[in-house]
Amino acid sequence: MTLDDRSVRVDGDVVGTYEAGGALDTAWRALLGEAVSLDDVALALHLRDWTPPEVPEAERAAALAVDQALEREIAVTALDPDALPAVPGAANLDRAMSALVGRPRRMLELAEAIGDLDLEGVRVHVGEDVTVAEGETVVGSMVMVDGDLEVRGEVDGSVVVVGGALRLPEGGRVTGDVRLSDARIFRDGGEVEGDVANVRRDRDMVDRDRVRDEIRSELRDELRDEFESRREGGMAFAPFRRVGRAIGELIGSLVSILVVGVVGGGAAVYFVRENLEVIAETARRAPLRAGMVGFAGAFLTVPVWILGALALIVTIVGILALPFWIVLFPVAVVLAAAVGYLAVAEGVGEWLARQRHPKLNWVRLSNPYSTVVAGVGALSIWFVAANAVQLLGFLGFVSVLLTIFGCMVTAAAVLVGFGAVLLTRGGRRPDYPAEGGAFWGDPWDEDLGFGGSPSTPPSEGPVGGPAEAHGPDAGETT
Helix, strand or coil: CEEECCEEEECCEEEEECCCCCHHHHHHHHHHHHHCCCCHHHHHHHHHCCCCCCCCHHHHHHHHHHHHHHHHHCCCHHHCHHHCCCCCCHHHHHHHHHHHCCCHHHHHHHHHHHCCCCCCCCEEEECCCEEECCCCEEECCEEEECCEEEECCEEECCEEEECCEEEEECCCEECCCEEEECCEEEEEECEECCCEEEHHHHHHHHHHHHHHHHHHHHHHHHHHHHHHHHHHHHCCCHHHHHHHHHHHHHHHHHHHHHHHHHHHHHHHHHHCHHHHHHHHHHHHHCHHHHHHHHHHHHHHHHHHHHHHHHHHHCCHHHHHHHHHHHHHHHHHHHHHHHHHHHHHHHHHHHHHHHCCCHHHCCCCCCCHHHHHHHHHHHHHHHHHHHHHHHCCCCCHHHHHHHHHHHHHHHHHHHHHHHHHHHHCCCCCCCHHHHCCCCCCCCHHHHHCCCCCCCCCCCCCCCCCCHHHHCHHHHHHCC
16 A cells, blocks of 8 residues: 555555555554554554544545555454464564564565565564574575574575575585675585676676766866866966966076075175185086086985985994984085085176176176176076076977976086085185195196196185186275
8 A cells, every 4th residue: 555646555456545644644643653563463454444534525435445445454354363374484484574574674684685585384483593503404595684594404495595605514505595784694615506796796896886977977077177178268368378378487497597696695695705716716627627526425324324324323422423413414414415506606797797787797707706706597497498488388398308407407407516516525725726625727627628728827826816816807896
């Protein structure tokens, strides 16, 4: 019997109509609510004794048909437990159905597990453990709900287990199929002649695959819609975005040059001017040798740092100094590389000052601040050029090439400067380039036009200082 969409159906046939929330609808819902708490004979008597309420004329035929169907379907023999047919397991079938009232999930799992099995002569057990003893044969299928079944003998039929376990020790045998739902099977030498199917696992896998496919489909649709909306909405502004991004990168490059040249170069000139000039002169006279030493020093930095830490661990005093070594050694390496880079930049700036270009009148040999800033700008001009090319909106490969070349120039300047720092011990050996040092007159450097005559040492002041390097600007000595 069904009350749905204002139609009352009995065995699928429409027997009348009802109003949603009306007298018949309310009485029917009340009957179902009371029936859930009843079982066995009390449930049957309650259904049989139900009488339709006072209903409008339009619902009277439907209410009468429901009342007659209930009285007709509930046989008198069903109210007498002794009149039940002698079917194996029928004595607990009624108790099993009563135990599952109000548990729709378990009833659904049981229905899925049973499927199309032949349940003639079925034995149903709910909430209890059953053992088929050795030598015993149970004829017919067995259904276990919330209980374990141990088969030491033989079950001549199928076995359905919902919310329990099936154990088949050696000698146990099931001639039919085994259906499991929220259950497990332990075959310790036992035998199942039919198929073993985990209904719930198969259903869950199907559900997971279906949900996964739906999620993927929804994500694809959302991403496609988002992409199309952004493309349609952003096509008109794409050139402006590209130009704005290129201008921002160009400003960033210029600011970096000013920070490194003015702040970093100014600090180096102010605090370590003499050391900076010695390092710059060393890098100018022998760039190849300085570059090789700088590359080797960069390669050995990490091993030296690790070996130094291990050496300090072996002594008590060394352990106390270990934290300072771990922190200060990397800082010293970074500072040496930075000072070396600025020294190379100063050498490049001095070369630019000697060119006497009208646009570079502000670069003077007598002003180390200007030479350092000009050198940093010359070493970084490739990045500025790459940003400028980006403003055109095409020739992207040219911008990439300029960026790569700029990175190579910066790396070479750092390695040469770092090597010059190591050769002069941080610029504390002013006589190293003046007296020749270990590399004076190195044929590698002389063949490329680098180096100078060792017989003309500077007349006064530190190497690379005003007395030696002024040249055409001798009248501007300080």
